[in-house]
Amino acid sequence: MESPNPSKPSIFERTRNHPLATSFTLLATLSVGILAGSVLTRNVSGMEQQKVDSSDARPIVIPNPTTLGNGFSQIVKTVGPAVVNINTEQMPKQSAVKPGRRRGARPGTGDDDSQQGDMQDFFNKFFGGQNPGTDDDGDGSERRALGSGYIVDPRGYIITNNHVVDKADKIFVKLASDPEGGPGEQGRPAKVIGVDKETDIAVIKIETTTPLPTVKLGNSDGAQVGDWVLAIGSPFGLSQTVSAGIVSAKNRSIDEGPNASGVATNQFQRFIQTDAAINPGNSGGPLVDMAGNVVGMNTAIYTQSMGSQGVGFAMPSNTVASVYNMLIGPEHKVIRGSIGIQFQGATASAVTRMYGFKNGGVIISVITPGGGAAKAGLQPQDVIVSVDGRAIKDGDDLVADISSRKVGSTVKIGYLRDGKQNTANVTIGDRAKLASDLAKDDSDDSNSTPQEVDAGVGKLGIKVSAIPSAVATKLGVKGGVLVTDVRPGSFSDEISLSKGAVITEINRHPITDESSYRTVVNALKSNDDVVFVVRYPSSPTRGSSYVGGTLP
Template identity: 70%
Template sequence: MESPMNQGTPKQDFFTKVRAHRLTTTFTLLTTLTVGVMAGSVMTRDVSGKEQQKVDSSDARPIVIPNPVTLSNGFSQIVKQVGPAVVNINTESLPKQALKKPGRGLQRPMPNPHGDQDGQGGNQGDMQDFFNKFFGGQNPGGGGGDDDDAGGGERRALGSGYIVDPRGYIITNNHVVDKADKIFVKLAGDSDSADPGYAARVIGVDTETDIAVIKIDAKEPLPTVGLGNSDGAQVGDWVLAIGSPFGLSQTVSAGIVSAKNRSIDERDAQGLSKQFQRFIQTDAAINPGNSGGPLVDMGGKVIGMNTAIYTQSAGSEGVGFAMPSNIVAKVYNDLISPEHKVIRGSIGIQFQAAQSSAVNRVYGFTSGGVIVGSVTKGGGAEKAGLKPGDILVSIDGRQIKDGDDLVADISARKVGTNVQIGYLRDSKPEKHTASVTIGDRAKVYAALAGAGTEDESAPEESDAGQTKLGITVTALPAPVAQKLGIQGGVTVSNVTPGSFADEIGLAKGTLIVEINKQPVVDDASYRAVVSRLKTGDDVVFVVRDPRASRSSGNSFLGGTLR
């Protein structure tokens, strides 16, 4: 018999079986894993061996880079043709103290319920940030626009332009060079060195169309681009925009003409619409710095000048605007004339450009015409007897289509000439005719804005020397001249920092009595002398201190005109 100590209990037998079963299971699992690892190693070794086998690739042919070819779209040929005439314009504005004015910045145009002076009104106040001027704040660190703190340091800005005369005449936007004390131009082939480029001077500007003409002096004839006829451009035509967006010179973008004769409600400091700005709309990418650059058709001709964008992000959103070349050409021809300004005609009325057909039917001019909103006091229309509510239906016997037609005709006429205006009054069918004298639109505009003066004897400020000399002057009042014992003269009312006058020490308040031995007794004589000055001339001013007595002597200031 076995001893009770050696006899296993049922509980002990159960745990013994479990342990035995666990060892069997574990051994089975280990055996399976070992076989799997060995099989994987064999397979891997087999694949590695296959990869190491030599493969015959003698039938493979090497890739050969083909010779460069010209693509069929022709864009590159146009760029080669036009690109050399596109320039980069950079400007410097010196610090100015106590000259800060209300900013123009990114404005939201407001609708004008009364229309415009002899013009259209594009009632588009819902388009926010519409006329974003491009050139401001493109320094390396970004920055603000063209109305940043006027009391700050020197400001720099960038824009574009294009050469239209081999002698160095360049077309750009007025807002690119506006307020600039120094203007520099870099040609297409110039390096990106620290050299600012050629010094440029302003020949003339037209704020109504935002067009400016500047000039540089080069030793050799410069490449030019030709202007095309913008009337021939059709919606859907391919166009290229060339310029210096964000300072990246010779940048090209492509798009189409999206619309024509587009108006926007951009206004001047007096809140009056700039009615002569009628644009070609394009989806070619236009960005800050493109301003002033050309919009080119597929014939390599400039059909517009990139001027504005519609944006809510300060960048291109596919809606850009270019001033048509036909307008640019006319303004350019006026700005290079001896007067260096654009003189437009006006009859002195205001009217609403766009109105519903119901208004036309009720007032009886469904076949075309313009209803007078107001008449400018002292203007040609008032003197001819025209009144608010009159309906202008014809000019010299030709039927008036609309307000744009009226503006185009009147503004192109010579100041002082007469025009026969046909009109209807008091909803009666009888047609009346009035002979209206064409006035200078700039003067009528100033009177409308409240800038005119009733004192005809008040001294008139002259800007004849602003471009060449950097000064504006006012005629010396007769009592002051008599007190000083002189025939007359002009007093310097403003000096542009960094200008020729500033460099030779001509200060504000100085009395000029002679220029280059020619007496200056009034505004007319001053203008006559200044108009003959040209780059390279020696210019000597005979000046006096108007606060001094009769016995005070003359002083002489001079230099070579740059």
């Protein structure tokens, strides 16, 4: 019987039985590692210490300054010293808003600020640079705002936007030459000389012992679409910031809708549109052409983020100059002429053909009692076609002409009535006074549910009913029919004839009741021009509106 082979001793047993041999083995291994590391380190150090020959390298020489040929820098050097930074303070006031109510709703729109309309979201004024947590929300905090402006008189007269200084208790102006920081960091105190809310223009003044640099105002009529322009100002409080772009459109309006009396809230605001980068804080700064002349004042932007999206609006310099000259006058206010009428801003081509003014003119919607037009015998539905013998293109043309005339002067108005040419001598009145005489907005208090009829559903896409007596009394009409329903996609829907409108005429035929309505509608044929004269119970002082189109 064979005995089993003895097992090999483990490493632990060998180390325990031969400790001296194990120690020598470990020391030898460590010595080899240290020796190899030393050799490698010496080789690396030798490589680092070895010098590289760079005698053939040439040093960089900074060239002399070169003036580029685009002219932008020269324009900025000329105009920049006259561009100022404006910051304002509004002292804390007791909030008039009760707890639980939402702030910001427009007068007459209730508490829900969602009713302010899409334009309030898109067209934002440049209060730019408001500091977080400083808005006056009834918590006793101070409100601050930043804007821009430019000096037009060496004695310290500055033009800016009204919304930059509106409601401000303190206004400070910082010149381009003023040092940053230190005493008086906010700038020099300024006072308001005059404001014009309708064009959003303000004139302020700072005291100075030495003449200040000024800009040169140009003629904005010379600015053409495609011309280069520079915007200079203080976006986000960054003074003397310059951006370049082109004039992208002229005579652009921002349609914010009519007020309670049916009058456009921005009737005198016709802008130069530019794609020069404009941001919050640029408001009130100059828009400059390549001759170094100011052709506009940056006023508003089209934005969904309160930042530049390539569409900015500047008030033309010709308007700025005209308003400035009145604001620095003895009364420090703008007085505009008026003949005491209201009219619809835009009319369909079918309306112009039906009333015979397709080549230009303005159809009267409302005659203001006591105004020049009323005294001269003009009536609603008269079409003004000339002023002192000059043909009138549209409502903007008429307003521009009449508003610039002196109160108390007389103008010869040419107009059409039932297609016949007439003239009348009309006395110019004070527009502000006449506007204050208009009746205030009344809410629609009719709760009756009239009986509907089906006439016109097929051709026009509407249902109508007899006009309730309360509505007729409210509007001051003797007859008509009330639109109770508009079919989506119908002819009436396409021409924006809305539910709730009171139709008083169709194609110059009076609509006194449902029977006369059916008679006129039944006679309509395809390709006929159809023009409605309508009134709106929600705006009884708005007068007649004209809605029209061509039947498919």
